[in-house]
Amino acid sequence: MGLQANQFLQTPHRGYHWQGYEARFFEGWYFRVTLPEFDQDFAFMYSIEDPQGGQPHSGGTAQIMDAGDRYLCRTFPDVKTFWATRDRLGLGHWRSVQQQEPLKPRELPAKVFEQQIQEGYQVTATWHQGKLQEPNGQTARWQYQVQPVYGWGNPTEPARSTAGFFSFLPIFEPGWQILMAHGLATGWIEWGDTRYNFINAPTYSEKNWGAAFPEKWFWFNCNCFESEPELALTAGGGRRGVLWWMESVAMVGIHYRGTFYEFVPWNGEVHWEIAPWGNWRMWAENPEYTVELTGKSTQAGTPLRAPTRQGMQFVCQDTLRGDIHLQLRRRHSQELLLEAYSASGGLETGGSPWNEIWRG
Numbered sequence: 001m002g003l004q005a006n007q008f009l010q011t012p013h014r015g016y017h018w019q020g021y022e023a024r025f026f027e028g029w030y031f032r033v034t035l036p037e038f039d040q041d042f043a044f045m046y047s048i049e050d051p052q053g054g055q056p057h058s059g060g061t062a063q064i065m066d067a068g069d070r071y072l073c074r075t076f077p078d079v080k081t082f083w084a085t086r087d088r089l090g091l092g093h094w095r096s097v098q099q100q101e102p103l104k105p106r107e108l109p110a111k112v113f114e115q116q117i118q119e120g121y122q123v124t125a126t127w128h129q130g131k132l133q134e135p136n137g138q139t140a141r142w143q144y145q146v147q148p149v150y151g152w153g154n155p156t157e158p159a160r161s162t163a164g165f166f167s168f169l170p171i172f173e174p175g176w177q178i179l180m181a182h183g184l185a186t187g188w189i190e191w192g193d194t195r196y197n198f199i200n201a202p203t204y205s206e207k208n209w210g211a212a213f214p215e216k217w218f219w220f221n222c223n224c225f226e227s228e229p230e231l232a233l234t235a236g237g238g239r240r241g242v243l244w245w246m247e248s249v250a251m252v253g254i255h256y257r258g259t260f261y262e263f264v265p266w267n268g269e270v271h272w273e274i275a276p277w278g279n280w281r282m283w284a285e286n287p288e289y290t291v292e293l294t295g296k297s298t299q300a301g302t303p304l305r306a307p308t309r310q311g312m313q314f315v316c317q318d319t320l321r322g323d324i325h326l327q328l329r330r331r332h333s334q335e336l337l338l339e340a341y342s343a344s345g346g347l348e349t350g351g352s353p354w355n356e357i358w359r360g
Helices: 110-116
Strands: 026-035 040-049 059-066 071-076 082-084 090-096 117-124 127-133 139-150 175-191 194-210 216-222 231-242 245-256 259-263 269-274 279-285 289-296 302-308 311-330 336-351
Touching (some): 026 175, 040 302, 059 127, 059 302, 071 090, 139 194, 175 231, 194 231, 245 279
Antiparallel strands (some): 026 040, 040 059, 231 245, 279 289
16 A cells, blocks of 8 residues: 655654643644646544543644635544554544444555545555545545655755754654655545546645644745746744743755755754734855745635644644745855745645734
């Protein structure tokens, strides 16, 4: 089932983080597939909260949105039907078909999942499958395999932690890891009565874990630029907890034709100017390069749930149809190395307060 994952592309933190303790905990995963030939895009978001069970917020959630701001959400209150692997990317949550012998939560062959699972999902680094149905009759089904292209970092070196060396220590709240900056997906997605078949569609994945999302954050993502099939961008920032204080941080990561360009606080400066909605701007420099990003959206965006200390709440807004403009230059000569555009940008703002433009 699926393709063989290149171990060089398997990032740190790809495995499940919960260690069995009683404190508030969530882990969340985000998967995206862009289908330019259909002018369509899908994002799948999964989360598990307080997996020890018996807590006010214990349970799982699966959310899907598309480029037309359609949204589907299902909850899975039984934490005992959730599974995840610690040494690699692998997770699933479901309601199974009624049978005498309960189905043990684990990775299933695709045909067994289709036959035995009433509703749910399963996903690894190279395979993604699921089906959901809301009480109002809205349905979604999907099966596709993934060929990873970029993990996080230079593809000829071991993959990096998105938050650097210190992400191995439990001092950040929450943790953040881009699992796959770029990959190619082949399979199908059904939304209602419409089926989208695709081959080598751009795909992306990331994850978070901790006690709650940041107090406030913003995000850019795109790996479907005009005339640049080997370009992938992820950038973002937030106000997060670090031990006993709060800090605002941001980063920009670009994979382009086999090279990784990273702009982070420990190798340079990162600046941002983000409106509550509609306009995003970042600019950054490191010792060798500078980058400038702008994002715009005229759509209202889709409200999404995210884990908070009070459980899953509508605290963020997303679009999969943002306009993104990227310029990459050599720092000293200002030689333009790359200028790229996309109308398939992922843009997000979340948390609070968003009463005015956030400059940092």
